[in-house]
Amino acid sequence: MRMPAHDLSLNAPPAPGAVPATERYAAVRAATERLARPLSPEDCGAQSMPDASPVKWHLAHTTWFFETFILERFEPQFAPFDADFRVLFNSYYQGVGRQHPRPQRGLLTRPGLATVRQWRGQVDARMRRLLELRGDDPELATLLTLGLQHEQQHQELIATDVKHLLSCHPACPAYQDAPGPAHDAAAAPLRWRHFDAGLAHIGHEGPGFCFDNELPRHPVWLQPYDLATRPVTNAEYRAFIDAGGYRDPVWWLAEGWDWRRAQQLEQPLYWRADGAGGWQEFTLAGAQPLADARPVVHLSYFEADAYARWADARLPTEAEWEHAAQECGAAAGQGHFADSGVLHPLPAASQQTSAGSDGPALQQLFGDVWEWTSSSYAPYPGFRPAAGAVGEYNGKFMVNQYVLRGGSCATPAGHARASYRNFFPTAARWQFSGLRLARDAR
């Protein structure tokens, strides 16, 4: 199963230029390097499963993007840093030529990490020069924004892929210090917010950047529904386990049950029995006691769906989710994102907000955990992929994957928005994926 680094085409003008292009560029590139800083060359070279890529590959591939799609096009005397890298670090752009097979990225011991860093440095210098000269070229500006969005997606993958790699080590090594306070406050109680039936509109509404899968904005009829005020917590999910949820096929989709049984799964990806009847959770800060109040994370679609069924609820559709985000006026920028440095979800704050005429407020819509929806990843009506290699694969992944919404603790702030569509196959668990319950309105 191939796990794409998501589609890339651009369907909107670049973000307005409050921040100069050179600064935006430098900030995103620096954030990537900050992520890799705690890691050794060996850490950056290993690939723990076909779905994940080595950090070195992420560092190189994001650089390849700028060299291939921008410098090659705009530099007067373009010469690649190393012509071989064009194949080595192509992900899946058939228009750009051949690719190295994905499951063997961990065998690319050459170039070494130091060389990749040199390449990054050289490309950064060339990009800076180019942006200073021609930063107001609209096509260049568009591609720049796309390249930066692309690099931000890979920042999240660096976090998830390193986490998976470290989890394979028997010593559970930590990537960073402990994520958050040792003792959480209790999670806010779960309440339901009601939404009426009616014609909603989903999809990106300008201005600002979006990927082409967020377009066109279009009407969707929604039946009345309720949405939970926050994601499901570890304590709630543990109750499902304790009630025998992993042993009873009645809660599971048939394919999910076969999947669970074939792999003998009894808990979320990074949970481990602590030997005393409790649970530990592997985090980027190493193994930690499971924190009751935090959102449950690293669930497959199958687990999220089974939990929802057990809880007499269901997953929301992506239209329900997006409509709710619009209605509640939730600002994507206010969640707990990667920029906090705490690469683990935190509890929903207890709130004093009364349930006004609009009902209780929705918490943690953005950040903390990606929320599985019941919507398969499909083109919006009128979807048109962009032209050229950059947009070549736009619709290629729109089958047998499901949409997740809202961003996670590993998503760069500013990358999330209400119309953003993340997507993964139903068995994927290594992303920061959790769930929020929905139900038909009663």
Place this chain on the structure above:
Amino acid sequence: MRMPAHDLSLNAPPAPGAVPATERYAAVRAATERLARPLSPEDCGAQSMPDASPVKWHLAHTTWFFETFILERFEPQFAPFDADFRVLFNSYYQGVGRQHPRPQRGLLTRPGLATVRQWRGQVDARMRRLLELRGDDPELATLLTLGLQHEQQHQELIATDVKHLLSCHPACPAYQDAPGPAHDAAAAPLRWRHFDAGLAHIGHEGPGFCFDNELPRHPVWLQPYDLATRPVTNAEYRAFIDAGGYRDPVWWLAEGWDWRRAQQLEQPLYWRADGAGGWQEFTLAGAQPLADARPVVHLSYFEADAYARWADARLPTEAEWEHAAQECGAAAGQGHFADSGVLHPLPAASQQTSAGSDGPALQQLFGDVWEWTSSSYAPYPGFRPAAGAVGEYNGKFMVNQYVLRGGSCATPAGHARASYRNFFPTAARWQFSGLRLARDAR
């Protein structure tokens, strides 16, 4: 991969009683036996792949349904024909107890075909007695209709499963005489019919039987679209092959391309090169020269989608399909179904109908070939599975499968309707599955 024999619960009152229950029962049961008549005990015992079941198993499982869900409940002194059969011929009803593993159904050499036929005969006699006594019991009537609908689903599976089995034999043995005239008329030209944007309603609208996945009827907003007047033909699909369609990843979903390449597929399931630059097609009448004018059949979702992309079109959604069927007033009963005895799709008749104010008529909406839609199989808003073992698995298959509409040449007439939702995984090809093109309206 498990291939369910589809969900079974009933959500509507039984069909009105123009035809007495005993006659309806006898007619359906006799049709099943007619299908098995040309087959030897060996033909009926073999299982050619895990997705398919032996004919003997279909004969037994449909009988098990009546014995388990009706006779056990309504017979005063119920005693099963053979208590072991309860496990042997349970498909996936966990409420009824254990099941024999699906891929090993071909190893159930006991009971033999003769015993299964005795069982059918005994159950038929008991059912007749029961229906004569209590045929007006509404619960019994409901379960009877469900059992007959269930048996009709298995009639179609008998045809597809036997076809797959015979296709594994190097001699390409025929199940029946040649399907249709040796020389077809040309297919009607493909035209487009336009549908305006607006709020449509899909889902079953009483009276009459439907499965619970067709409910509740609900509004759906549709953007404007065009639908082709008939399914894609063999000649049209061959043009895709001749143009290198199976060699160029640009037309394929990424997962579809991987699937195609891993299996080295170059044509639809039953096509074989005839050694002289042309094609033969394996049919239930043995190998036949490929007939240009007939609908292409035995395509996976991946192939249907790739063809549509190549043809600068797309698959319709199930809502688009159902809305069109409603708009055009197409009667499900008028298509080419299994009752014709010709278990192979036939060409669309050439039509003189002018394109009136409504546009050209849609042909072959019902019968001939199931039409892949781009809609993943998902619950309708407000969907509630029925209670009890009969409805136990209602939503179990609603993931990673796609909806097909319209029925096929192997579907019993009267079984199809505009709201009927068939569903299969994207790689399934042994059903009579083809496609009709759609496009965003221009």
Place this chain on the structure above:
Amino acid sequence: MRMPAHDLSLNAPPAPGAVPATERYAAVRAATERLARPLSPEDCGAQSMPDASPVKWHLAHTTWFFETFILERFEPQFAPFDADFRVLFNSYYQGVGRQHPRPQRGLLTRPGLATVRQWRGQVDARMRRLLELRGDDPELATLLTLGLQHEQQHQELIATDVKHLLSCHPACPAYQDAPGPAHDAAAAPLRWRHFDAGLAHIGHEGPGFCFDNELPRHPVWLQPYDLATRPVTNAEYRAFIDAGGYRDPVWWLAEGWDWRRAQQLEQPLYWRADGAGGWQEFTLAGAQPLADARPVVHLSYFEADAYARWADARLPTEAEWEHAAQECGAAAGQGHFADSGVLHPLPAASQQTSAGSDGPALQQLFGDVWEWTSSSYAPYPGFRPAAGAVGEYNGKFMVNQYVLRGGSCATPAGHARASYRNFFPTAARWQFSGLRLARDAR
């Protein structure tokens, strides 16, 4: 993994003609049909795993042998019963043309069992006529003997393959009545017989038939060794299980341990816990309480080797086994073979024989269970495969298989001899395979 029906070439003149060829032919062919008599067409058509073949295939393939290698050569106006059968029932003779893929033999529902029986009858009549006319042709006599030996091999495979098929049925159906007395006498105590070092000769010594892998007879130097007087019993093997033998890697070859663990094996192939702390054994007479005194059977090489190691002993080499059989003057004809009709091993009789100068007598060298040796199946020095298609595959299987000696309760009497080399891969368990211990002499 392909499981050949063993090699076939002939390297010795046919057995002397006390019995006329027509009678020998008729007797062997009738024995085959006797074996199939209790089975239905469905029983005869199913294939429970790639290593096993359907009974119908055995009935047809043995007939194919006579038609292809004898009738086609010697009949004046040869015409095959059905030309298609030449491919369908070829096992692996590339010189004869293509073969149907082995794992799909169960899908050959045509021809039916009745047709195969007609074919057998027609070939039998033609063979009788041919033998009456030309029975003294030496080439014909040689091929006849080969064909009959070949058919006897397949008789044993019919028993083992049917046993495996029936074992897959949840009802454990019986092929025959109970094998032997309900209560066994105790097994004879296990004693050791010593053999001195020296130059032994192994390989077939005329007159009489042998397969080419038994030739040439040649010298082998043996170091001193002891051999157990009888095979290991169920009670002895159960002690190994009770002592945790299946849980401790110290007793197992590394590959054997991986094999055992991957399949979660905890006992011999057909043992099942009886739910009360004891064991049942599936036999051709259905499930039976495990009989302490009978030889343990249906072991893989890995299990036989692990048991021997646990018992502070080892498997014998094939040269040690054959030398012992020669020394002890054991007559192959005296064991418990298939002709008894009891297709299950019986206990070693208690003996009064004192340990004379030669040491205690060896029991059950022939019949009851095939005995795994530690010798990999390899050509004898000077081995030359026979010419032509009949001998085409002589050395093809001489890798990664191990030799078994002595014959079993499913081997036709008269088929076994001291130099006979049976061979199977190390993981094979569905043959009647057990073990006899050996040790370096102390």
Place this chain on the structure above:
Amino acid sequence: MRMPAHDLSLNAPPAPGAVPATERYAAVRAATERLARPLSPEDCGAQSMPDASPVKWHLAHTTWFFETFILERFEPQFAPFDADFRVLFNSYYQGVGRQHPRPQRGLLTRPGLATVRQWRGQVDARMRRLLELRGDDPELATLLTLGLQHEQQHQELIATDVKHLLSCHPACPAYQDAPGPAHDAAAAPLRWRHFDAGLAHIGHEGPGFCFDNELPRHPVWLQPYDLATRPVTNAEYRAFIDAGGYRDPVWWLAEGWDWRRAQQLEQPLYWRADGAGGWQEFTLAGAQPLADARPVVHLSYFEADAYARWADARLPTEAEWEHAAQECGAAAGQGHFADSGVLHPLPAASQQTSAGSDGPALQQLFGDVWEWTSSSYAPYPGFRPAAGAVGEYNGKFMVNQYVLRGGSCATPAGHARASYRNFFPTAARWQFSGLRLARDAR
């Protein structure tokens, strides 16, 4: 499939002390580090297949051996460098505790290469101190020799594992400069040397070190045979390819043919078509034109056996090989071994030696390429594994593997001897494995 780093127990006194223990220790350890010197941390961390290990793992595991089996036993105040390393770098010694799963050695990014080198340095210092104090302790001396032999085995594996890793890189990177002269002299012509029948003795004959699988020395009867004077060359093997050898099942063992076909193999492991009708060979000096005169290398057992059959010959048995080595007085020290620094086989020198009464001399018995024999890896009569964890796995690998003799260009000089038994499964190709022909004497 697990690929052991071979068994380790010691059955002979250490080599006589011309060279002090500290110097022997330092020399072997330094040779290991020399091998790793051209490699980056990434090169040393990657694992290209389950059979191969990362170089870092080899560096650590050999150190683990000295720390676990010597320092822990003999150091007064033993404390491990890092207690976790005991599990991480255990290969398969169950007596020492758990092991990290072999296929995941490439995921052990911690400790890094620098830490492993520190560990080596610390252990070296402690070993030197210990040897200076107690170097004449016989048990210590025995374990020291064993540890050094063990490390030499891993030196060879470093070469073969790095070669495989680099071969996975599309750029074919070189580990070293070109192996040998650009233009070879022609290979010496292949001649046959005859050996008479008689009782030979094989197995190690003291003094000096050997592994326990070389014991006890014992008599073996040999039939007369001829042995080729040198291994098969690239030119000779290419003739087999050109003659269609990879397309004709007649030359192949049945299992070999299935293996070849399943993987679509058409040439030895590291051969690549050069695009102009010729061949290149990937070597540790990168891709090189195929050199006619050099021994063919990186063959599986199946390929070696198929070639021999095509050449109307066969593989020798290990007894034939060892007897010939004894008869010819070949000195193991004179071959082309790893110490030359040229990690690729070289051509057999043209010789002027006339065929005297003894026949022509045997060339390249030692070094250049390991020679497959037809002998399955099995215990010698009277074999007894050593006690304790060091000898725990002595017989664990004696099944489904075949013996190779003579050492290769990657074997340390002084490590080879006439009785040395290397062994690998029949499909293994990444060792420097070739073949020498034998035949039954005519």
